[in-house]
Structures are given as structure tokens and as C-alpha cells.
Amino acid sequence: MTGRTRVKFCGLTRPQDVDAAVAAGADALGFVLWPGSKRAVDATRLVELTARVPAFVTRVGLFVDAEYGWIERCAPCLDLLQFHGDESPDTCLAAGRPWIKALRMRDSLDLHAAAETYGGAQALLLDAYRPGVPGGTGETFDWSRIPASLAKPVILAGGLMPDNVAEAIAAVSPFAVDVSGGIEVFPGVKDSARMTAFLRAVRRADDARCGA
Numbered sequence: 001m002t003g004r005t006r007v008k009f010c011g012l013t014r015p016q017d018v019d020a021a022v023a024a025g026a027d028a029l030g031f032v033l034w035p036g037s038k039r040a041v042d043a044t045r046l047v048e049l050t051a052r053v054p055a056f057v058t059r060v061g062l063f064v065d066a067e068y069g070w071i072e073r074c075a076p077c078l079d080l081l082q083f084h085g086d087e088s089p090d091t092c093l094a095a096g097r098p099w100i101k102a103l104r105m106r107d108s109l110d111l112h113a114a115a116e117t118y119g120g121a122q123a124l125l126l127d128a129y130r131p132g133v134p135g136g137t138g139e140t141f142d143w144s145r146i147p148a149s150l151a152k153p154v155i156l157a158g159g160l161m162p163d164n165v166a167e168a169i170a171a172v173s174p175f176a177v178d179v180s181g182g183i184e185v186f187p188g189v190k191d192s193a194r195m196t197a198f199l200r201a202v203r204r205a206d207d208a209r210c211g212a
């Protein structure tokens with residue numbers, strides 16, 4: 001897949017961070033709708049935050065093995081659902097909305113098989129695996145495990161930051177990159193300078209790929 005690398009900022013909890021992310025040029029903003037996270041937002045906050053997002057910036061709701069009723073309640077504020085738990089393909093499809101599937105890169109994971117299993121997903125988000133932690137670990141994984149061609153677009157996540165995202169793009173050529181901890185001062189509180197630095201690093205990496 002060609003074209004510029006899309007950028008998703010995940011785990012926004014504050015209106016000023018939403019505004020800063022949009023101003024910086026993010027393509028997608030993620031809202032954690034799993035109460036176990038330090039970055040979780042409730043339904044009221046979700047309405048407040050997503051109302052600030054203009055057209056053509058994708059509002060992504062992140063769920064971890066959620067009850068269907070909770071997904072249904074949040075869905076009107078969202079463009080895309082991100083399933084970040086152990087959801088089956090049927091569960092992901094049952095919501096009846098566009099969705100992506102997060103996969104944690106445990107050793108036994110077969111990405112080609114997963115791409116087939118989750119054939120209804122618009123993309124696969126590949127994240128670091130730490131037992132007992134569903135996401136937002138701030139850890140990278142071995143990018144060489146990602147096959148050069150996969151049946152689904154890849155969103156690369158896990159421990160990305162302004163200092164390593166160019167290297168990640170050069171190594172993986174993902175459709176998109178996703179970052180949470182790497183643009184924060186602490187969980188849920190983003191830093192506009194880090195957001196800008198991250199996006200600049202992505203653009204530089206894209207320019208380097210075009211010139212290569």
C-alpha cells in the first residue's frame with residue numbers, strides 16, 4: 001500500500017488535547033472506553049470530546065471485551081470501533097459498524113491466519129504483548145515479525161514516540177501508526193509539542209521513503 005502514513009493519537013481525555021491533536025494534523029483520535037484504563041473516558045466525556053472533532057478526522061472508540069449495550073451507547077459518537085480485547089470475529093461484526101482489530105504480538109500469533117480470521121476488519125492494529133495488560137504498555141515489539149505483505153492494512157502501535165517512529169516506518173511501511181504514551185506527560189495527559197514532533201517525524205520518514 002502506498003501513500004503517506006496515517007497517524008492515530010490514542011487515549012485522549014482532555015478537550016485541549018483534542019484541539020491540539022486536530023491542529024497538529026492527526027488523522028484519527030482514539031478514546032479509551034474501557035474503565036480499567038488510566039485513560040478511560042465515560043459517556044459524558046466522550047460526547048464532549050468527540051463534538052470537537054471536525055469532519056475528516058476519524059473518531060475511534062476503543063473497547064476491551066465490552067458489553068454490547070456499552071458499545072451501542074457510545075457508537076453514535078464514533079466513526080470506527082477498535083476492539084482491543086479477545087473479541088471473536090462474530091462479536092466484532094455484531095456491532096454493525098466499521099471496525100479494526102487490535103492484536104497483541106504474543107509469540108504464538110500467526111498474522112496471516114489472523115488477517116483471514118478477522119476478514120471483516122478495516123485494518124489490524126499490531127501492539128506489544130505484555131501478559132495481563134490489554135494495551136497502552138509503552139513497549140515496542142520485534143517489528144521484523146510483521147510480514148511484508150498481509151491481507152489487511154497494518155496500523156503499527158506499541159512504544160512509538162517521536163524518536164523511533166521514523167525507524168518504525170522505514171522497517172514496516174505500515175498503513176498507519178498509533179501512539180499513546182509517546183505523546184504524553186503522564187497517562188491521559190497529552191503534550192502538544194510531542195504531538196507535533198511525532199507528526200513531523202512521520203512526515204520526514206514519508207519524505208525519505210519517497211526519495212529512496
Ligand SMILES: O=C(O)c1ccccc1NCC(=O)[C@H](O)[C@H](O)COP(=O)(O)O
Binds near residue numbers: 010032
Ligand atoms: O491506552 C490504554 O490505556 C489502553 C488500555 C487498554 C487497551 C488499550 C489501550 N490503549 C490502546 C492503544 O491504542 C494504544 O495507543 C496502543 O496500545 C499503544 O500504546 P503506547 O505503547 O502507549 O503508544
